[in-house]
Amino acid sequence: MVGQxxxxxxxxxxxxxxxxxxLDVLMPLVYHELHRxxxxxxxxxxxxxxxxxxxxxxxxxxxxxxAREVDWQNRAHFHAVxxxxxxxxxxxxxxxxxxxxxxxxxxxxxxxxxxxxxxxPRVDLLELDQALERLxxxxxxxxxxxxxxxxxGLSVQETAEALQVSPETIQRDWRLAKDWLLRExx
Amino acid sequence: xxxxxxxxxxxxxxxxxxAVQSQLIGTMVSHYRIEERIGSGGMGIVxxxxxxxxxxxxxxxxxxxxxxxxxxxxxxxxxNHPNICTIHEIGAHDGRPFIAMELxxxxxxxxxxxxxxxxxxxxxxxASQIAEALDAAHAQGVIHRDIxxxxxxxxxxxxxxxxxxxxxVMADSPDSHGGVAIGTRAYMxxxxxxxxxxxxxxxxxxxxxxxxxxxxxxxxxxxILERCLANDPAxxxxxxxxxxxxxxxxxxxxxxxxxxxxxxxxxxxxxxxAAFAPITSRRWAWWAPWARALRTRSxxxxxxxxxxxxxxxxxxxxxxxxxxxWRACAALNGPNTASTxxx
Numbered sequence: 001m002v003g004q005x006x007x008x009x010x011x012x013x014x015x016x017x018x019x020x021x022x023l024d025v026l027m028p029l030v031y032h033e034l035h036r037x038x039x040x041x042x043x044x045x046x047x048x049x050x051x052x053x054x055x056x057x058x059x060x061x062x063x064x065x066x067a068r069e070v071d072w073q074n075r076a077h078f079h080a081v082x083x084x085x086x087x088x089x090x091x092x093x094x095x096x097x098x099x100x101x102x103x104x105x106x107x108x109x110x111x112x113x114x115x116x117x118x119x120x121p122r123v124d125l126l127e128l129d130q131a132l133e134r135l136x137x138x139x140x141x142x143x144x145x146x147x148x149x150x151x152x153g154l155s156v157q158e159t160a161e162a163l164q165v166s167p168e169t170i171q172r173d174w175r176l177a178k179d180w181l182l183r184e185x186x
Numbered sequence: 187x188x189x190x191x192x193x194x195x196x197x198x199x200x201x202x203x204x205a206v207q208s209q210l211i212g213t214m215v216s217h218y219r220i221e222e223r224i225g226s227g228g229m230g231i232v233x234x235x236x237x238x239x240x241x242x243x244x245x246x247x248x249x250x251x252x253x254x255x256x257x258x259x260x261x262x263x264x265x266n267h268p269n270i271c272t273i274h275e276i277g278a279h280d281g282r283p284f285i286a287m288e289l290x291x292x293x294x295x296x297x298x299x300x301x302x303x304x305x306x307x308x309x310x311x312x313a314s315q316i317a318e319a320l321d322a323a324h325a326q327g328v329i330h331r332d333i334x335x336x337x338x339x340x341x342x343x344x345x346x347x348x349x350x351x352x353x354x355v356m357a358d359s360p361d362s363h364g365g366v367a368i369g370t371r372a373y374m375x376x377x378x379x380x381x382x383x384x385x386x387x388x389x390x391x392x393x394x395x396x397x398x399x400x401x402x403x404x405x406x407x408x409x410i411l412e413r414c415l416a417n418d419p420a421x422x423x424x425x426x427x428x429x430x431x432x433x434x435x436x437x438x439x440x441x442x443x444x445x446x447x448x449x450x451x452x453x454x455x456x457x458x459x460a461a462f463a464p465i466t467s468r469r470w471a472w473w474a475p476w477a478r479a480l481r482t483r484s485x486x487x488x489x490x491x492x493x494x495x496x497x498x499x500x501x502x503x504x505x506x507x508x509x510x511x512w513r514a515c516a517a518l519n520g521p522n523t524a525s526t527x528x529x
Contacts, residue, residue, distance in 0.1 A: 042203045053199040090198050115205045118193040153197035
């Protein structure tokens, strides 16, 4: 799968030009790599203060595109694709864990073992995913900001580049979306 | 609004990773009971675990799935040296390779360097111990390949222990995650970066980078660093033992200098007591900051003597000093050059 950096670049370009079909081709390619890398990274501590997400996405990026010069626009788009896929991978993972637990193993699992998005109130990843789905219907861009920031691990600046709006807009969306989601989840 | 502050602030992946990592606590891995997470090495998380057979605490580290113990890793497990962290066992649990090793108390050199720069004497001491570890491993045909501050442990008693011998081997295998995840570019010798054959001198290069990091701008190490960091392996020290001898020579040299300068200072103090007496008169006030600087330097700076040399030797006995230094350097470099040329 790897070794076709030109294809990935071309698909990213096509997608940014508004070709949704390109995204359909791109997704499985990135998903495969991301899934593989995520498996490895979960068992690995983040070096110092680096976020694991950033390290992971960069690793996949390098694997798919090599160390070639690709303009930042493409990288931003790549991060955007990854954010969507990360959301899918992580919610699948959380679901699998939950059903594993319900499987009734005698093993005692502490409460903190749940993948919690917030401790007060206790909100887990799956509930958040569903709430985010509802937010998409209300305000799509706000939901997208949450996806990029929370699932994609992007900074405000990077999110602004991916969505091509100002960082101030992202800040506002982010705050409003968090408020909306918490009300929904409380 | 009074919403929880942590909400969505940690990216989802990091939350999941944390949950997965904490899941292991309390579980059995082979005959080890995982007790607590104690940190991370280059490639995996390290746990404190209880060896339920031998009733002792060990450090347990999981390695990437792609890793498998080859000849060199097994040889590394057989290394027995005071400056090498002992490997008790290489095993696998649910397909995940792990190594059980000596549980150490102290901190890594990386943590140590994060706090403050090191004194020259300490740099020499640490580097010498690493060189000893490398010498012992190289003698068994084990190349470390990933010498860096994060892999060097300094125990509470000040003993240096090199971690992870024989583990970075997989960095060469095509199935590993390339240079992205494993191996640390900043410490890699040119031949390693280019994927060419590595040998003992590859580790010497990495140790050179570590020494440079510890020593900062101390010029005393220039000559040694030159012979560690040469692009051409043939221009480096031929063995860790040679490097250790050079470090030893440098240590001797610092003693000679410290002594020389102490005597010089004493003589100077006798000749012009005013410079060292507390500054009381207005007439000498202009001299106060200099004198103070001089005195603090002579007490505390780490290149003991080397700092002072710049200040006082230059002004007073520069001719004598440079001759003495030249002779000492010639004595230091002489035997090394000779031993290289005979090889």
